[in-house]
Amino acid sequence: MLSDHELLQPATAEDFGYYLRMYALRSHDPGRAAVLALSNDVLSTARCFMTSDRLSGVAVQNDGTGIGMYSFVRGRAKNIVEYAISQGAWRLECYDFPALVSLYECVGGVVVSRTPFDPSKAEPRFLKANLGTPDFIVVELASH
Numbered sequence: 001m002l003s004d005h006e007l008l009q010p011a012t013a014e015d016f017g018y019y020l021r022m023y024a025l026r027s028h029d030p031g032r033a034a035v036l037a038l039s040n041d042v043l044s045t046a047r048c049f050m051t052s053d054r055l056s057g058v059a060v061q062n063d064g065t066g067i068g069m070y071s072f073v074r075g076r077a078k079n080i081v082e083y084a085i086s087q088g089a090w091r092l093e094c095y096d097f098p099a100l101v102s103l104y105e106c107v108g109g110v111v112v113s114r115t116p117f118d119p120s121k122a123e124p125r126f127l128k129a130n131l132g133t134p135d136f137i138v139v140e141l142a143s144h
Helices: 014-027 031-038 040-044 077-086 098-106 123-130
Strands: 008-011 047-049 056-060 066-071 091-094 109-115 134-141
Touching: 008 014, 008 056, 014 040, 014 047, 014 056, 014 066, 040 066, 056 077, 066 077, 077 098, 091 098, 098 109, 098 134
Parallel strands: none
Antiparallel strands: 008 047, 047 056, 056 066, 091 134, 109 134
């Protein structure tokens, strides 16, 4: 059973974007640079969700792509992904970081495409973060 602080609820793109960027700036998460690259324009067209304590959240684009998952609290990631799926997320585009891929595989995700790292297509903030050269992958729910 989830506590009240772990339940996700609709949030404005502005609130979501603020906390998402705070997470990215304070964390050592390897995906932080990709998170910082999400523009307000992208978030404004997505449905955003955050926990009541604002320490965790996710957004789902109209095409079913999950974006901007974050959590300051350990142990919430699987619940956040499951909630995103319940809100229509079935696809994720991300850099190939093992923890993230394992999380999506745990809920039925399958890597359906892989593109070798291309520094000319990477966000400048990603390159500055010195996160290596991971492949860019697309993960989709096997049941979709």
